Amino acid sequence: MAHYYNEPSRTFSEYLLVPNLTTKDCMPSKVSLRTPISKFKRGERAKVELNIPFASAVMQAVSDHNMAVALAQCGGISFIFGSQSVESQAEMIRKAKNYKSGFVVSRSNLTPEHTLQDVLDLRERNGHSTAAITDDGTPTGKLLGIVTSRDYRVSRDSPDKKVGEFMTPFPSIIHGHAGITLSEANNMIWDNKLNCLPIVDDRQNLVHLVFRKDYDRHKENPGELLDTNKSYIVGAGINSRDYETRVPALVEAGADILCVDSSDGYSEWQSETVRYVKSTCDVPVGAGNVVDREGFLYLVEAGADFVKVGIGGGSICITREQKGIGRGQASALIEVVEARDEYYASTGIYIPICSDGGIVHDYHITLALAMGADFVMMGRYFARFDESPTKKLRIGNNYVKEFWGEGSNRARNWERYDMGGKQSLVFEEGVDSYVPYAGSLRENMDKTLSKIKSTMCNCGSMTIAELQQKARITVVSATSLVEGGAHDVILKESSLSGE
Ligand code: IMP
Numbered sequence: 001m002a003h004y005y006n007e008p009s010r011t012f013s014e015y016l017l018v019p020n021l022t023t024k025d026c027m028p029s030k031v032s033l034r035t036p037i038s039k040f041k042r043g044e045r046a047k048v049e050l051n052i053p054f055a056s057a058v059m060q061a062v063s064d065h066n067m068a069v070a071l072a073q074c075g076g077i078s079f080i081f082g083s084q085s086v087e088s089q090a091e092m093i094r095k096a097k098n099y100k101s102g103f104v105v106s107r108s109n110l111t112p113e114h115t116l117q118d119v120l121d122l123r124e125r126n127g128h129s130t131a132a133i134t135d136d137g138t139p140t141g142k143l144l145g146i147v148t149s150r151d152y153r154v155s156r157d158s159p160d161k162k163v164g165e166f167m168t169p170f171p172s173i174i175h176g177h178a179g180i181t182l183s184e185a186n187n188m189i190w191d192n193k194l195n196c197l198p199i200v201d202d203r204q205n206l207v208h209l210v211f212r213k214d215y216d217r218h219k220e221n222p223g224e225l226l227d228t229n230k231s232y233i234v235g236a237g238i239n240s241r242d243y244e245t246r247v248p249a250l251v252e253a254g255a256d257i258l259c260v261d262s263s264d265g266y267s268e269w270q271s272e273t274v275r276y277v278k279s280t281c282d283v284p285v286g287a288g289n290v291v292d293r294e295g296f297l298y299l300v301e302a303g304a305d306f307v308k309v310g311i312g313g314g315s316i317c318i319t320r321e322q323k324g325i326g327r328g329q330a331s332a333l334i335e336v337v338e339a340r341d342e343y344y345a346s347t348g349i350y351i352p353i354c355s356d357g358g359i360v361h362d363y364h365i366t367l368a369l370a371m372g373a374d375f376v377m378m379g380r381y382f383a384r385f386d387e388s389p390t391k392k393l394r395i396g397n398n399y400v401k402e403f404w405g406e407g408s409n410r411a412r413n414w415e416r417y418d419m420g421g422k423q424s425l426v427f428e429e430g431v432d433s434y435v436p437y438a439g440s441l442r443e444n445m446d447k448t449l450s451k452i453k454s455t456m457c458n459c460g461s462m463t464i465a466e467l468q469q470k471a472r473i474t475v476v477s478a479t480s481l482v483e484g485g486a487h488d489v490i491l492k493e494s495s496l497s498g499e
Helices: 065-074 086-098 116-126 182-191 212-219 243-253 268-280 293-302 319-323 329-347 362-370 441-458 464-470 478-484
Strands: 015-018 054-056 077-080 131-134 143-147 196-200 206-211 235-238 257-260 285-290 306-309 353-356 375-378 392-395 398-404 432-436 472-475
Touching: 015 362, 054 065, 065 077, 065 086, 065 441, 077 086, 077 257, 086 243, 116 131, 131 206, 143 196, 182 196, 182 206, 235 243, 243 268, 257 268, 268 285, 268 293, 285 293, 285 353, 293 306, 293 329, 306 329, 329 353, 329 362, 362 375, 362 441, 362 464
Parallel strands: 054 077, 054 375, 077 235, 235 257, 257 285, 285 306, 306 353, 353 375
Antiparallel strands: 015 472, 131 143, 196 206, 392 398, 398 432
């Protein structure tokens, strides 16, 4: 007879935290969100730790090298998506690892043949007020000029005016040469009162741009996540098919931690992949996704350094509708955490747990941590920001960004569904969608982090480990859910903008 669970599958929204005593020294500014993401023995430290418990999802629409850098600057980690060729994924890892804070690859590029209208369109799309003008319109072409908002007047100039007619041409641009240090570049910026300093090689090809505002930002990044060489820490997704070629290339490129990416990780394919990584290199590898004790223990047995939890809770996920498998994210997490704690008690080995998918409100993150997750992985949350790799579009009066599932036709990534690459699936497990554009990662994360720290203080906890020990969690009834939002009032316009 089939096994039936006694409890229904529950989601985060069905729970609330009950406050503990907040002592006077419990202040959000003193809360530490440092957290382990690779296994360690009792009394030792994890090889990889984060400064904030955030990972960006292994997705085309979320985690490229730009997201990896932006998130590491805030203290979290990106797992760069594996649904691309080995070469291009390795290249993204290299870019993130080689990124020298302050030196950026130009993201707004045009040629002299483009028009003022193109400049305005690009500016609206990217939000950058500086465009590099190169011979071929790429970020590494021959630098011919720079356009900033000081070079044109929209009210006076024709939209058809050619960029070549109003750009500041190369001979008039103060520039640095490749090899210059960041502090030399910044001195040039200050001495010459510049906002942007292009760096070119000896053939005048553009290499980087250095912005005054990035220098300031660098000083504002005390929590950035760096390795011992002062490069950003970056993760990479792998799959259970081409790991023998992909893993060595990613490790060579500098990946600090890997994660086998699959919607159902309780499989022999996954176990083989983890065993391969453990026997061939020294880079930690996480595995998943699982939703129960058996799946967790199976992956730990294979050697997983962290275990990822969640099937069917992702915002773009239709796995439950299509296949009828999955489990409410909270129920899955609670069971896996229980198994992890027992495993720790009996072996002295702590396996960090990642709660993956289904975070809708910021408080869901705090709940996931309180329930025992060591970090959360999010897709939709990060897809909304400037730093995600997708296009920003205007629909009516609103800006949106594109966001599609790894199991959607668009990602053409069926094989991630761990059928050993032999069986191709003929239905989708993810949708192609838009998410509301939300601005910069840092601004949004600062708000989210303040909420988490503030709630932790309500729960009398200064660290994630303390929160996991002390948290008191209650199930909410359907009626009390209504009580939790604004109710029985007529909201003013200004209160209607969501989270
Ligand atoms: P979100 O934070 O709710 O958007 O969920 C992101 C998570 O959804 C990812 O980390 C994956 O685990 C999962 N996911 C990504 N693409 C798909 C898909 O196409 N189908 C099902 N789940 C997906």
